[in-house]
Amino acid sequence: MSPVTEEQPQSDVVKEHGTLKYSLLGPSLTKPGQNGVDQQKVSEIIYEASKGSKYFNNEEARDKNLTQKIERISKKKEDLERLDLGHDRRKAEQFIDDLEVSRDLSQTIVHIDCDAFYAAVEELDKPELKDVPFSVGKGVLTTCNYHARKFGCRSGMAGFVAKKLCPQLIQIPLNFDKYAAKAQEVRKIIVDYDPRFESASIDEAYLNITEYCNTNNIEPAAAVEQLRKEVHEKTHITISAGIAANAKLAKICSNQNKPNGQYQLPNDRNAIMAFMRDLPTRKVNGVGRVFERELDAVGIKTCGDIYACRQYLSKLFGEKAFVFLTGCYLGLGRTSVQPAEEFERKSVGTESTFGEMSGPSAFHAQLRWTAEELEKDMVRAQFKGRTLCLKIKLHTYEVFTRQVVPQKPIFEADDLYKYALPMLVKLEQEFPRIKLRLMGLRCTHLVSMKKPDTLAFFGFKTKAPADVGEAISDSSLKRKAEEMESEKWETYDERLFEDAERLEREDELKDLESLGQEFDKRKHHGKEIVPNPKRTEAIEEEWWDCPICSRPQTPDEKEFNEHIDLCLSRQTIRDVVQESAVIGTNLSTLAPPKKMKLERGKSKPSSGDPKQRKLFFG
DNA sequence: GCGGATCAC
């Protein structure tokens, strides 16, 4: 099969094949490397490969839903057009005028993005891959090189679909450590251009080079040329860059001449307005497949089209979207750039997909395993959670979440399991004979367990002496909140807990019976997993008692050592908690919440794999 | 505040 190269506008693809096929093309359709690919042909192949699968059926249902939602929006706009919205129009215009006054053209912001990063790193190790189409990530493609993109392969695409598009595609597994090390090499270089650069993900960063250009008496474009050259020479990675007056524009610009190119949008109001006028909405960070369709339904295809709809936006999409869209129309964005470590983390979670699973005993064993995984992450991140959220995905790909507020912040597997189990049991009752393909747990409303020193080390402000009074009143507020939580607790259906405990006892018996039959068949990331290794391995072999927590552990030496490490870090957490109790400090006040500017779709400080993030920041 | 949905990477 040869690459498909006929050009076809996206809008035609939608018209001729319907929204479902457009949706099936995936979220990265507009990403670089797809220009000149015949999306119609690609869409056809994906459709045929997917048709009839459970995934496909779910996508079909979602698309139907969305189509209805969009019809409602269209209808609503028609209704609004018949009304006199003079007031709304003037209000919108006033807001736009106010925004215009706030425009800041004094800064030079750069967004840099490594080209097909994981694939590029793999090519350095395996030069033989350079001239063949290949992807990184099995099952689902994490990324692929530009050869593979010519066939329509994209990140997020199922591996078997990619193989249909490109039978000679080579798929190689992920090597996170390698990418992390390479990313660190790149960062070592860019820190010279802005010591306070902001990592947006493993392979992306924002820099404010205003000062660098001033002190070195160099033009922004030349500075970025030099930066890119330096990165290429020292790391053998090519990067693309966007240069503009703010982060939003810089991000868009870095996609303009990808790969291995740069684009500068002058800090000039007319140039910016002209650039935005013709820019498809989808190019803006925060506008995805859904919002793109919703905007299209009211006649907005480019950012320039936004102005004509100014009086409707708020009523159609809400106040936040109105603010976001007017910002897009004007080409405004934040000019602040700050290290990712200074952003406050809001949740810690883990989830995993497995072969279809049914039956309470398997569910509960999986939950136990998930709880233990989350505990490890909570300990690593040094947080407790005030809220626990359970997520499941049915075999039909429908997703459900349920959350609970424990009596006190939790992080240990036993507690995570204890509080999650009733939610799971209730879901089992809600959906009789339910089958699962994913389970996850997440803690939110985090309470930091980091030592003050650690916080200071990472640049967090600790409470100044003058603020002690505030800290104390925070403590009493916290106590009040806890009282309220425990009242809520009492209203929680106790019978569920009794149910859950009874079921758990039954599970243990069943586990003994079905041991090695049910679980061992399941695969997890290509290797066998046993949801509850402790319980299963202990049947035939002896326990080893942990010298710290005294609890029986698996005799597997590696796992045993891991457990000891865990116990030691737990011990550290307990020390911190005790310490803070003694000095009367409310740990949760040490890292005051930072307000973030509205920037739709912004997620920070995330990276492709937040677990890997720790390699860079902690 | 909860649960669903969307988005980024």
Add this chain to the structure above:
DNA sequence: TATGGTGATCCGC
């Protein structure tokens, strides 16, 4: 045969 994991935000209720 077969479609990921982590984190954030917004909206409707």
